Amino acid sequence: MAQAGIHSIVGVAVRKWSPARPWLVLGIVLGSLLPDADNLAVAIATVTGGSTEGLHRTFTHSFLTAAAIVIVFQLIGRLSKRPSWSNLGLGLGIGVVLHALLDLLIWFDGVQILWPLPLWVNFWEGVTPPEWFSQLMMPVEMLFFALYFGGLIALAQRQGTDLGRVRSLKVWTAVQTILFLIFLVLVYTLESDFMTIYGAVYLLSLGLAAVITVRMRQTIEATAKNPSGKLSIGGHHGYDF
Numbered sequence: 531m532a533q534a535g536i537h538s539i540v541g542v543a544v545r546k547w548s549p550a551r552p553w554l555v556l557g558i559v560l561g562s563l564l565p566d567a568d569n570l571a572v573a574i575a576t577v578t579g580g581s582t583e584g585l586h587r588t589f590t591h592s593f594l595t596a597a598a599i600v601i602v603f604q605l606i607g608r609l610s611k612r613p614s615w616s617n618l619g620l621g622l623g624i625g626v627v628l629h630a631l632l633d634l635l636i637w638f639d640g641v642q643i644l645w646p647l648p649l650w651v652n653f654w655e656g657v658t659p660p661e662w663f664s665q666l667m668m669p670v671e672m673l674f675f676a677l678y679f680g681g682l683i684a685l686a687q688r689q690g691t692d693l694g695r696v697r698s699l700k701v702w703t704a705v706q707t708i709l710f711l712i713f714l715v716l717v718y719t720l721e722s723d724f725m726t727i728y729g730a731v732y733l734l735s736l737g738l739a740a741v742i743t744v745r746m747r748q749t750i751e752a753t754a755k756n757p758s759g760k761l762s763i764g765g766h767h768g769y770d771f
C-alpha cells in the first residue's frame with residue numbers, strides 16, 4: 531500500500547474536477563481510504579494463525595469491486611429516491627479505482643486489479659526496496675495521517691467550514707505526529723512484537739481517518755463556487771448535511 535494518508539489527500543485534491551454533487555467527493559475520499567482496510571483481514575488471519583495469502587491488494591483493490599459498489603449504491607439511491615446515495619456510491623467506486631492506480635505507481639508490489647480474476651499487475655517486478663526503507667514506510671503511515679488531518683484543518687479554516695471540529699482535529703493531528711515519532715524508533719529497535727502493536731495502531735488510525743472524513747464532509751465538499759459546503763439540489767433546497 532501507498533500510505534493511506536496519501537490516498538485520502540489525493541481524494542480531496544480531485545474535488546477540483548468533480549461536479550458539486552452531494553456526497554460525491556465524500557465518497558471519493560472514503561473510497562480512497564477504505565481499500566487498505568483489507569489489512570484488517572490480514573491481521574485477523576495472522577492472529578488466528580490462518581493464511582494471509584490473497585488478502586492484501588486483492589478484493590478491496592479491484593475495479594470489479596468498484597463497479598459492484600457503484601451498481602449497489604445506484605440501486606439504493608434509485609429505490610430510496612435519495613440521489614446522494616447514488617453519488618456516494620459513484621464516489622466510492624472512483625476512490626477505489628484511484629487507490630488501486632496509485633498503489634500500482636508508487637508501491638513496490640503488485641495489485642490484483644481485476645479480482646477475482648487472477649491477474650496481478652506489477653510495475654515493480656524484480657524491484658525489492660532495501661529493508662530499512664520498507665521498515666521506514668510503516669511509521670510514515672502515521673505521518674501521512676497527520677498531514678491529511680492537518681490539511682483538513684487548513685481547508686476548514688480557509689473556507690470557514692466545520693470550525694467547531696478544528697480543535698479536536700488538532701489533537702488528532704498531534705497524536706498521529708507523536709505516533710509517527712514513537713514508531714520511527716520502535717521499528718528499528720523492537721524485535722518481535724512490533725507488527726502486533728503497529729498493526730493495531732495502524733488499523734485504529736485508518737478507522738479514525740474514515741470517521742474524521744465523514745465528520746469533516748462539509749469541508750471536503752466545499753468548492754470555490756460553493757464555499758459553505760452546503761450543496762443544493764436543483765438550486766432550491768439547501769442541502770445541509
Ligand SMILES: [Zn+2]
Binds near residue numbers: 565629
Ligand atoms: Zn492499497
